[in-house]
Amino acid sequence: MRPDDANIAGNVHGGTVLKMIEEAGAIISTRHCNSGQGEPCVAALARVERTDFLSPMCIGEVANVSAEITYTSKHSVEVQVNVMSENILTGAKKVTNKATLWYVPLSLKNVNKVVEVPPIQYTHKEQEDEGRKRYEEQKLERLETKQRNGDVILPVINPDRQTKEPHTVGYSQSSLIHLVGPSDCTLLGFVHGGVTMKLMDEVAGIVAARHCKTNIVTASVDAINFHEKIKKGSVITISGRMTFTSNKSMEIEVFVDADPFVDEPQERYRAVSAFFTYVSLSKEGKPLPVPQLLTESEEEKRRFEEGKGRYLQTKAKRQAQMQQGSCADLVLQ
Amino acid sequence: MRPDDANIAGNVHGGTVLKMIEEAGAIISTRHCNSGQGEPCVAALARVERTDFLSPMCIGEVANVSAEITYTSKHSVEVQVNVMSENILTGAKKVTNKATLWYVPLSLKNVNKVVEVPPIQYTHKEQEDEGRKRYEEQKLERLETKQRNGDVILPVINPDRQTKEPHTVGYSQSSLIHLVGPSDCTLLGFVHGGVTMKLMDEVAGIVAARHCKTNIVTASVDAINFHEKIKKGSVITISGRMTFTSNKSMEIEVFVDADPFVDEPQERYRAVSAFFTYVSLSKEGKPLPVPQLLTESEEEKRRFEEGKGRYLQTKAKRQAQMQQGSCADLVLQ
Amino acid sequence: MRPDDANIAGNVHGGTVLKMIEEAGAIISTRHCNSGQGEPCVAALARVERTDFLSPMCIGEVANVSAEITYTSKHSVEVQVNVMSENILTGAKKVTNKATLWYVPLSLKNVNKVVEVPPIQYTHKEQEDEGRKRYEEQKLERLETKQRNGDVILPVINPDRQTKEPHTVGYSQSSLIHLVGPSDCTLLGFVHGGVTMKLMDEVAGIVAARHCKTNIVTASVDAINFHEKIKKGSVITISGRMTFTSNKSMEIEVFVDADPFVDEPQERYRAVSAFFTYVSLSKEGKPLPVPQLLTESEEEKRRFEEGKGRYLQTKAKRQAQMQQGSCADLVLQ
Numbered sequence: 001m002r003p004d005d006a007n008i009a010g011n012v013h014g015g016t017v018l019k020m021i022e023e024a025g026a027i028i029s030t031r032h033c034n035s036g037q038g039e040p041c042v043a044a045l046a047r048v049e050r051t052d053f054l055s056p057m058c059i060g061e062v063a064n065v066s067a068e069i070t071y072t073s074k075h076s077v078e079v080q081v082n083v084m085s086e087n088i089l090t091g092a093k094k095v096t097n098k099a100t101l102w103y104v105p106l107s108l109k110n111v112n113k114v115v116e117v118p119p120i121q122y123t124h125k126e127q128e129d130e131g132r133k134r135y136e137e138q139k140l141e142r143l144e145t146k147q148r149n150g151d152v153i154l155p156v157i158n159p160d161r162q163t164k165e166p167h168t169v170g171y172s173q174s175s176l177i178h179l180v181g182p183s184d185c186t187l188l189g190f191v192h193g194g195v196t197m198k199l200m201d202e203v204a205g206i207v208a209a210r211h212c213k214t215n216i217v218t219a220s221v222d223a224i225n226f227h228e229k230i231k232k233g234s235v236i237t238i239s240g241r242m243t244f245t246s247n248k249s250m251e252i253e254v255f256v257d258a259d260p261f262v263d264e265p266q267e268r269y270r271a272v273s274a275f276f277t278y279v280s281l282s283k284e285g286k287p288l289p290v291p292q293l294l295t296e297s298e299e300e301k302r303r304f305e306e307g308k309g310r311y312l313q314t315k316a317k318r319q320a321q322m323q324q325g326s327c328a329d330l331v332l333q
Numbered sequence: 334m335r336p337d338d339a340n341i342a343g344n345v346h347g348g349t350v351l352k353m354i355e356e357a358g359a360i361i362s363t364r365h366c367n368s369g370q371g372e373p374c375v376a377a378l379a380r381v382e383r384t385d386f387l388s389p390m391c392i393g394e395v396a397n398v399s400a401e402i403t404y405t406s407k408h409s410v411e412v413q414v415n416v417m418s419e420n421i422l423t424g425a426k427k428v429t430n431k432a433t434l435w436y437v438p439l440s441l442k443n444v445n446k447v448v449e450v451p452p453i454q455y456t457h458k459e460q461e462d463e464g465r466k467r468y469e470e471q472k473l474e475r476l477e478t479k480q481r482n483g484d485v486i487l488p489v490i491n492p493d494r495q496t497k498e499p500h501t502v503g504y505s506q507s508s509l510i511h512l513v514g515p516s517d518c519t520l521l522g523f524v525h526g527g528v529t530m531k532l533m534d535e536v537a538g539i540v541a542a543r544h545c546k547t548n549i550v551t552a553s554v555d556a557i558n559f560h561e562k563i564k565k566g567s568v569i570t571i572s573g574r575m576t577f578t579s580n581k582s583m584e585i586e587v588f589v590d591a592d593p594f595v596d597e598p599q600e601r602y603r604a605v606s607a608f609f610t611y612v613s614l615s616k617e618g619k620p621l622p623v624p625q626l627l628t629e630s631e632e633e634k635r636r637f638e639e640g641k642g643r644y645l646q647t648k649a650k651r652q653a654q655m656q657q658g659s660c661a662d663l664v665l666q
Numbered sequence: 667m668r669p670d671d672a673n674i675a676g677n678v679h680g681g682t683v684l685k686m687i688e689e690a691g692a693i694i695s696t697r698h699c700n701s702g703q704g705e706p707c708v709a710a711l712a713r714v715e716r717t718d719f720l721s722p723m724c725i726g727e728v729a730n731v732s733a734e735i736t737y738t739s740k741h742s743v744e745v746q747v748n749v750m751s752e753n754i755l756t757g758a759k760k761v762t763n764k765a766t767l768w769y770v771p772l773s774l775k776n777v778n779k780v781v782e783v784p785p786i787q788y789t790h791k792e793q794e795d796e797g798r799k800r801y802e803e804q805k806l807e808r809l810e811t812k813q814r815n816g817d818v819i820l821p822v823i824n825p826d827r828q829t830k831e832p833h834t835v836g837y838s839q840s841s842l843i844h845l846v847g848p849s850d851c852t853l854l855g856f857v858h859g860g861v862t863m864k865l866m867d868e869v870a871g872i873v874a875a876r877h878c879k880t881n882i883v884t885a886s887v888d889a890i891n892f893h894e895k896i897k898k899g900s901v902i903t904i905s906g907r908m909t910f911t912s913n914k915s916m917e918i919e920v921f922v923d924a925d926p927f928v929d930e931p932q933e934r935y936r937a938v939s940a941f942f943t944y945v946s947l948s949k950e951g952k953p954l955p956v957p958q959l960l961t962e963s964e965e966e967k968r969r970f971e972e973g974k975g976r977y978l979q980t981k982a983k984r985q986a987q988m989q990q991g992s993c994a995d996l997v998l999q
Contacts, residue, residue: 002848003335003848004336004849034756088696090700183516209421210424337847509843536843539843542927543901
């Protein structure tokens with residue numbers, strides 16, 4: 001991990017980690033999908049399950065990323081990726097992330113065609129059954145989000161923050177635009193999912209820092225669905241706005257909208273959206289209280305309540321699992 | 334702004350800022366030129382007006398870049414770009430740059446064809462008249478430079494600096510070569526103007542640092558004309574030599590020469606040239622005196638006098654405008 | 667491997683591969699050197715043995731890099747690194763490189779202190795004996811090169827190539843300058859050996875392309891010794907000149923000279939030098955004849971003869987080993 005991978009306090013950006021995770025997932029699933037007799041294809045990211053950042057990684061540490069295919073349906077692959085940070089001076093290792101990604105293989109000759117996935121062998125019948133259950137669950141959720149995504153009104157990006165009160169939604173709202181270049185893309189000429197996630201985390205981090213004006217780190221990302229491909233040459237706008245704050249955490253909603261380039265008939269479209277959760281850290285790495293978000297409009301109040309719902313649900317789930325000592329737990333204190 | 338965007342003292346390179354400015358300009362003008370019924374096109378940078386760096390930006394700050402189209406002629410677009418640095422911890426904001434750029438839309442199907450620009454609407458008649466005046470002025474200046482550019486004798490860059498006395502022109506003279514890769518280029522396969530400017534600033538900065546051996550920052554860049562496109566696969570040579578020093582500033586002339594790659598019939602050609610002005614800063618950020626440039630040959634003496642002319646002209650203009658407190662004013666102390 | 671890692675013909679730059687090799691070597695040797703009870707340290711690259719590029723790697727392929735410690739002396743570590751390219755669409759794998767690197771652990775508290783290396787366990791006594799032999803050989807060679815390095819007269823780099831005849835030394839001679847930034851450096855603030863090698867390969871590639879004006883690839887690099895550390899903030903000049911051509915190969919000598927930044931008492935010094943061998947490839951990937959180098963001065967003729975000596979020596983060694991089918995063999999046809 002190099003200085004450019006991290007913020008000023010030396011903590012590696014969550015987005016850098018997400019990008020590595022996706023790179024590992026894309027390699028292993030593309031390799032698998034081409035191992036049968038089918039036509040050549042490239043695996044495209046369809047979905048990332050909710051991901052917790054268990055402990056922060058620092059400049060100078062070595063990231064160990066390992067990936068394994070855990071389930072295959074006819075047209076999709078589930079990959080489990082683990083990330084460990086290793087301090088090569090002390091030898092200390094820590095699990096920093098466990099992520100689950102879903103890929104869909106697209107034909108190299110016809111990018112609109114999904115090819116068939118060679119089935120994997122399971123050592124136990126239960127593995128297959130559990131995998132099928134996860135598959136059905138995510139399929140359902142993807143359908144639901146697709147609908148929600150379509151409804152969303154394009155956010156008014158208002159860089160006129162000068163006139164806004166601190167701690168309001170408008171004050172920390174941020175956006176960035178990025179011109180999709182060749183190195184952002186797969187062999188098919190579409191943006192790597194990891195590149196998109198890195199930019200989303202960058203915007204979310206700026207929103208969080210503007211709100212609480214301290215050192216902040218990514219604590220978790222909720223499930224992200226990639227409904228639409230983004231083509232080389234597109235201009236993408238990544239926008240973030242804070243939706244909810246608890247005592248020690250901030251939830252930021254991030255949208256990715258794409259303008260297809262020139263001679264494409266397509267209109268601007270919503271490509272991705274997700275919720276990022278951030279915590280604020282003191283110089284000693286202890287979680288700090290977060291200033292409460294001031295909601296003004298009815299819509300902001302509604303979103304705050306929805307965020308609270310997600311927060312309480314996660315909290316309940318976490319307590320049920322009794323997973324202790326993780327960095328994502330800072331959120332719940 | 335990340336560590337790699339800045340020098341060791343933490344000041345962001347002027348070239349990094351120029352690159353962002355150009356990216357914003359290219360996106361907004363390409364978007365505008367494709368908004369009519371005309372054929373698909375990509376906006377190519379034709380000229381950047383003189384740009385002052387009003388205050389330095391630092392690692393960890395967020396750069397806010399906003400762009401607006403301020404004039405359109407039949408075949409060109411004028412874009413105004415503003416850059417603000419924001420310290421997201423303190424909330425402090427400063428204007429760091431205001432730049433004016435001219436773009437020309439090239440057809441996606443035939444890169445040698447300039448397409449028509451859809452006209453913008455002006456709120457006041459005066460805006461259009463003033464725009465037209467700026468358009469005519471820059472057109473004239475571009476023609477003049479083109480001629481001057483042709484006359485210029487290729488600089489003999491001699492990095493055999495061991496044998497040179499400190500503070501001579503030969504001592505600080507520097508050059509670098511760069512192989513133009515895919516990420517440096519637009520969809521048409523030509524180098525982004527911003528990439529060229531970043532490399533030019535890099536060379537100018539090294540010339541300045543070699544001369545005064547202190548922390549240096551870009552104070553201003555004079556108007557830059559992009560006469561010739563540079564194609565992917567070209568090798569470009571960027572050379573810089575000091576032309577003039579005042580008490581507190583250095584002027585560096587930078588040339589960009591391109592060698593088309595392989596099987597192209599074209600000869601090496603002069604693609605761009607410009608003058609960069611640098612100031613030297615103490616650890617506290619105060620301007621330091623600059624060692625005077627020692628001129629040896631007749632040509633060096635002539636160039637020094639010409640640089641002095643430009644310096645006095647800028648100084649007179651600045652005093653007339655009574656613009657105070659800007660970083661570019663450090664030059665004039 | 668992304669578009670930015672490769673040249674226009676899609677072949678990955680040799681320098682990109684060298685950088686990955688060194689990164690793997692630095693991680694494994696730093697980890698090993700900190701595994702004992704000694705003080706915290708960072709492994710610094712001291713030497714890379716002669717490295718052949720057995721087959722070219724392409725955009726879209728996955729590079730598999732594996733490293734193993736094969737010998738330890740009291741103060742140094744020998745690492746063997748293997749690189750394989752994998753086409754994840756076809757599943758085809760090829761060995762592209764086998765490299766041997768020597769590292770020296772420097773104390774984190776005092777960068778001028780070399781700390782002790784924990785010994786490794788050998789499965790056979792012969793492994794240790796052969797390792798010791800390699801250690802003694804490279805030690806001797808390093809001493810010899812150090813002496814030669816000191817003698818070398820600084821090259822007069824003359825990019826005034828317009829006045830030069832094609833195929834002369836002066837015509838293809840090239841140089842670039844680079845400002846050493848934070849991401850180029852280890853935790854100790856010194857340039858990664860891999861970063862230096864990547865820049866060296868970049869310059870050598872431009873020299874080769876200028877000479878033969880075709881698609882060129884790195885065939886081999888001779889042993890490189892890193893005598894002097896290069897500190898963050900230094901300006902380094904990398905210069906390349908062609909020394910020898912056979913029917914199908916070109917030998918390019920590359921120098922790295924460092925100017926310590928600002929307030930350092932040290933003078934410019936020669937940090938590294940090495941010979942790179944390139945071959946020219948047709949569009950079908952077949953080796954092309956190379957235009958013979960025209961030598962003008964006595965020194966150029968002397969260097970040509972020395973290059974011929976190295977060429978014949980390698981050829982004899984290769985034939986003795988009967989290593990067939992490798993890309994580095996193209997050199998010898």
